[in-house]
């Protein structure tokens with residue numbers, strides 16, 4: 001069967017945005033238990049008391065950031081206030097305090113005093129990529145100064161907590177939640193679900209799917225798999241192909257390091 005070429009108005013993608021790194025899927029399969037644990041630790045904040053502090057760890061691309069973001073979105077519907085700071089983009093303590101102030105719409109100098117004054121309800125503070133923070137002075141200040149809260153730290157360094165100043169560790173007393181690696185079948189299922197979401201039905205040849213799965217399993221990184229999926233689709237579109245073939249995945253692989 002010969003397919004007519006894809007016209008410039010057509011696309012094999014039904015939702016290409018769902019393959020962008022910022023897209024947070026509504027459901028994260030295989031992370032239900034972790035999300036439940038996170039939600040349970042934060043729930044007391046909705047009743048006006050402090051939550052439990054968490055240290056979330058696991059390798060790159062195992063869904064830590066997105067699982068936490070989903071829980072925050074869900075609890076926000078019940079009125080949870082949360083602050084989310086990426087400590088890679090804001091590494092210095094003063095930048096982190098600045099990022100918190102900005103999220104609270106504080107104008108002018110950002111100080112912990114102003115943040116305290118602005119917080120009229122319990123707050124969940126999430127510090128993603130915490131191992132990238134240049135100093136933990138901001139964390140000490142938050143643990144000391146802010147009364148009703150929960151602090152969530154996310155890292156891919158399992159032993160990060162063990163290495164921090166004792167004074168912070170003993171104030172934090174974080175519960176550890178491990179995001180274990182996905183099993184091969186889980187990786188396949190996650191990729192299949194996102195493919196259904198991002199592409200029209202019947203647009204992927206089974207050999208292309210097999211190669212996508214094989215390479216994602218090899219790398220053990222869903223983020224890599226999603227980028228490979230997107231670039232393979234774009235390669236197919238560039239050739240006006242209605243189907244993503246194995247060669248489109250191969251071409252995408254050559255360019256993805």
Ligand SMILES: Nc1ncnc2c1ncn2[C@@H]1O[C@H](COP(=O)(O)OP(=O)(O)OP(=O)(O)O)[C@@H](O)[C@H]1O
Nearest residue numbers: 028029059060061062063064065066156190222223
């Ligand atoms: N269970 C899942 N279901 C659907 N998508 C997932 C799942 N786990 C991870 N992903 C997707 O994989 C990508 C990486 O996830 P995320 O950014 O949460 O990883 P991470 O653990 O925070 O990695 P890093 O340590 O590198 O920051 C995201 O696009 C996310 O949507």
Ligand SMILES: [Mg+2]
Nearest residue numbers: 064065066128
């Ligand atoms: Mg992350």
